[in-house]
Amino acid sequence: MLIRPTTVADLPELFRLRAQTRENALGPEYLATLGITPATAAASLVNGDTRGWLCEVDGRIVGFASGDRTSGEMLVLAVLPDFEGRGIGRRLLNEVVAWLQVCDCPRIWLTANPDPSGRAYGFYRRCGWAPTGEASGNDEVLAYGVRQPRNAV
Known part of the structure; x- marks a missing residue:
């Protein structure tokens, strides 16, 4: 299990994964209606407003999480159903929370x-x-x- 920072190159796979979660699965088409697209996610990642981490198992992305330092919001936490219950979600959540704390988000x-x-x-x-x-x-x-x-x- 490898936890690493998200890169722009990961975004297409993260959008596919987001649609495959057990609960609250949101597909790319729906996310686009909210203004969330690979292009907007890439721009926010590049300018440093958002940051994320993902988990790879045997080279496959099985979960990810991200947060927004401008608002203090934990934006998303998604783990594939077959990988739930292994501590992946907690580890990813902790990465984002730690970063938001370093950013001195008031909330x-x-x-x-x-x-x-x-x-x-x-x-x-x-x-x-x-x-x-x-x-x-x-x-x-x-x-x-x-x-x-x-x-x-």
Whole structure:
């Protein structure tokens, strides 16, 4: 298992992988409606606003994550279904969080499905993320390193 920084050359494969996740799979066509394309991702990567890491197993990209230093947002974490449960997601998440911390982001945050039966719900909470009470569309906003009151749901 190799964790390494994402390069522009990796982007086409990352867009293919993003469409193959078990939950919240988003294809290139849908991402384009949000303004997220290989070209916009490359420009942001080159100018340093975003940075990402990926995981390779036997030369195959099996997961990736990226964040945006201008907003403090954890943009994406995606792992192929056959590679879930191996610690890949946590390692990738930790890389992005560490970078955002070095960038002195005042708040490190992400959006995720609020459904407790979804994988993201428990995963992010176990990794130190807490709900902020904010919403973004149908997703909840979680912040990293925010203490959750003991009686919080």
